[in-house]
Amino acid sequence: MAESTSRIASGNEMKKHSTSDRPVSLASFHQNAILTVLGDAAAAAVLKRGALVTLALRQRIYEPEQTIVDVYFPLDCVLSVVARMLDGSEIEVGTIGREGMSAFPLLMGASATANSCYCQVRGTAIRIPAEVFHSLAASEPAFRQVLDRYLQAYVNMLGQLAACNRLHSIYERCARWLLMTRDRVDVDRLPLTQEFLAMMLGTGRSGVAIAAATLQNAGFIKYAHGTIDIVDRAGLESAACECYEVARDQFGGLLRSVTR
Amino acid sequence: MAESTSRIASGNEMKKHSTSDRPVSLASFHQNAILTVLGDAAAAAVLKRGALVTLALRQRIYEPEQTIVDVYFPLDCVLSVVARMLDGSEIEVGTIGREGMSAFPLLMGASATANSCYCQVRGTAIRIPAEVFHSLAASEPAFRQVLDRYLQAYVNMLGQLAACNRLHSIYERCARWLLMTRDRVDVDRLPLTQEFLAMMLGTGRSGVAIAAATLQNAGFIKYAHGTIDIVDRAGLESAACECYEVARDQFGGLLRSVTR
DNA sequence: TACGCTACGTACCGTATCGTACCGACCGCG
DNA sequence: CGCGGTCGGTACGATACGGTACGTAGCGTA
Numbered sequence: 001m002a003e004s005t006s007r008i009a010s011g012n013e014m015k016k017h018s019t020s021d022r023p024v025s026l027a028s029f030h031q032n033a034i035l036t037v038l039g040d041a042a043a044a045a046v047l048k049r050g051a052l053v054t055l056a057l058r059q060r061i062y063e064p065e066q067t068i069v070d071v072y073f074p075l076d077c078v079l080s081v082v083a084r085m086l087d088g089s090e091i092e093v094g095t096i097g098r099e100g101m102s103a104f105p106l107l108m109g110a111s112a113t114a115n116s117c118y119c120q121v122r123g124t125a126i127r128i129p130a131e132v133f134h135s136l137a138a139s140e141p142a143f144r145q146v147l148d149r150y151l152q153a154y155v156n157m158l159g160q161l162a163a164c165n166r167l168h169s170i171y172e173r174c175a176r177w178l179l180m181t182r183d184r185v186d187v188d189r190l191p192l193t194q195e196f197l198a199m200m201l202g203t204g205r206s207g208v209a210i211a212a213a214t215l216q217n218a219g220f221i222k223y224a225h226g227t228i229d230i231v232d233r234a235g236l237e238s239a240a241c242e243c244y245e246v247a248r249d250q251f252g253g254l255l256r257s258v259t260r
Numbered sequence: 261m262a263e264s265t266s267r268i269a270s271g272n273e274m275k276k277h278s279t280s281d282r283p284v285s286l287a288s289f290h291q292n293a294i295l296t297v298l299g300d301a302a303a304a305a306v307l308k309r310g311a312l313v314t315l316a317l318r319q320r321i322y323e324p325e326q327t328i329v330d331v332y333f334p335l336d337c338v339l340s341v342v343a344r345m346l347d348g349s350e351i352e353v354g355t356i357g358r359e360g361m362s363a364f365p366l367l368m369g370a371s372a373t374a375n376s377c378y379c380q381v382r383g384t385a386i387r388i389p390a391e392v393f394h395s396l397a398a399s400e401p402a403f404r405q406v407l408d409r410y411l412q413a414y415v416n417m418l419g420q421l422a423a424c425n426r427l428h429s430i431y432e433r434c435a436r437w438l439l440m441t442r443d444r445v446d447v448d449r450l451p452l453t454q455e456f457l458a459m460m461l462g463t464g465r466s467g468v469a470i471a472a473a474t475l476q477n478a479g480f481i482k483y484a485h486g487t488i489d490i491v492d493r494a495g496l497e498s499a500a501c502e503c504y505e506v507a508r509d510q511f512g513g514l515l516r517s518v519t520r
Numbered sequence: 521t522a523c524g525c526t527a528c529g530t531a532c533c534g535t536a537t538c539g540t541a542c543c544g545a546c547c548g549c550g
Numbered sequence: 551c552g553c554g555g556t557c558g559g560t561a562c563g564a565t566a567c568g569g570t571a572c573g574t575a576g577c578g579t580a
């Protein structure tokens with residue numbers, strides 16, 4: 001595992017993404033559950049200071065112990081908060097999609113965190129400077145309120161994840177992960193290798209391969225060279241552990257409010 | 261496991277604790293990292309509306325989806341936030357001691373949470389009504405600030421726990437758990453059965469028994485009929501996974517500020 | 521079209537852990 | 551002092567999973 005992990009990490013270093021910044025359009029606001037609640041004046045500030053960016057696979061959002069300078073509101077991408085252990089292995093400890101945003105530590109008065117965060121499924125997001133985020137949170141009660149609600153859902157999801165990681169099988173967690181990610185992009189096709197999924201789940205690729213094969217034989221998914229298709233969503237739900245529903249219900253309103 | 265869990269649960273129902281409420285003394289404030297920061301006026305409010313209570317093993321603090329009416333600030337007890345799965349099994353998803361308090365959901369604008377919370381190591385705590393807590397958080401910036409800092413440490417601990425539950429062995433996690441609990445009571449003797457510890461760690465008792473025996477043979481701890489003695493603290497640290505240090509550093513200032 | 525790379529499928533073995541069971545040691549209580 | 555209950559130590563088979571290895575299929579590129 002250590003070897004494969006380092007190979008991935010070195011792959012990251014090689015990629016230098018040219019994020020083509022574009023101006024934000026008001027229309028894109030409704031694609032993110034947090035931005036949706038902004039009033040006209042606040043929205044204007046985001047239009048002025050924010051940018052619409054395209055995030056590539058594994059593009060870094062923030063690093064451990066480094067000051068967070070930008071806040072990302074995903075529109076159709078998915079971010080992962082990842083903990084890195086001393087032995088170099090990584091494991092996902094949080095998923096962020098169009099129901100939320102990337103900068104929890106800022107909400108709690110911190111400027112950095114112990115984990116790193118990077119793009120897990122490529123797509124677009126709205127990026128604003130941290131100071132704009134702070135002023136919005138201070139001046140817009142509705143904004144602060146939905147952020148608190150999001151934070152609460154996130155904390156509950158974290159607890160469920162801790163339990164899930166201990167109590168449930170790879171097969172169940174694999175199905176759960178796919179569903180949670182799918183809900184955040186609202187598309188049935190995900191660009192995703194088994195090796196990457198294995199890292200997210202904190203397990204070996206062989207384990208994921210077996211679980212994926214089982215899911216595929218059951219007719220729930222279809223795997224092909226870095227892209228996975230969710231064929232039978234209901235079937236996948238039946239394969240997932242209860243944690244999926246628990247987490248979904250936590251984010252319930254937030255995810256629904258931007259469902260197309 | 262299901263059987264043993266239900267046996268524990270039925271044991272809970274039987275116990276009806278008569279929490280002998282006593283008036284709060286100002287001197288006890290410095291035993292809790294959050295209460296320490298209160299100014300005179302705020303402290304007076306707590307003296308008036310709060311109570312010093314003794315919590316017994318497994319005494320309930322709050323239940324899932326039920327409105328939280330009281331907030332507890334542990335002085336020398338330890339509380340556990342516990343997730344209950346559909347199959348009835350329970351697992352700890354948060355530890356609360358003299359570095360913090362029991363009511364995260366209130367901090368984020370919620371009145372209930374998905375998990376339950378109960379006393380894990382008996383001892384004393386200061387209890388105040390939720391509305392007093394709210395008014396303190398609103399009127400005392402220093403109070404709110406230390407709460408935010410605590411929340412941040414707690415969230416980071418949750419992430420580390422999620423990773424730890426997946427990546428580390430029972431032996432390592434057992435040592436980590438003992439150390440984290442010890443830091444919160446500052447005493448080397450804990451009333452704690454292996455069966456209870458197994459539930460906290462989300463594992464079977466036999467696994468804990470083997471890990472405990474190994475720790476005992478190494479001379480780090482000493483187990484005897486529901487009480488465990490930490491003999492060699494440094495040794496125990498060497499047996500624990502990195503997660504102990506990570507979590508300790510997160511709570512660092514908060515735990516130190518009340519270390520006797 | 522040939523080549524090479526990436527990613528998937530599969531197999532094998534060692535091991536941590538689970539579930540269960542049984543027994544002995546200790547404790548509280550009568 | 552004896553008895554029942556709790557708790558800890560140990561054992562054992564079943565199994566999920568990790569780690570590794572190897573073969574193959576699709577895809578991009580020249």
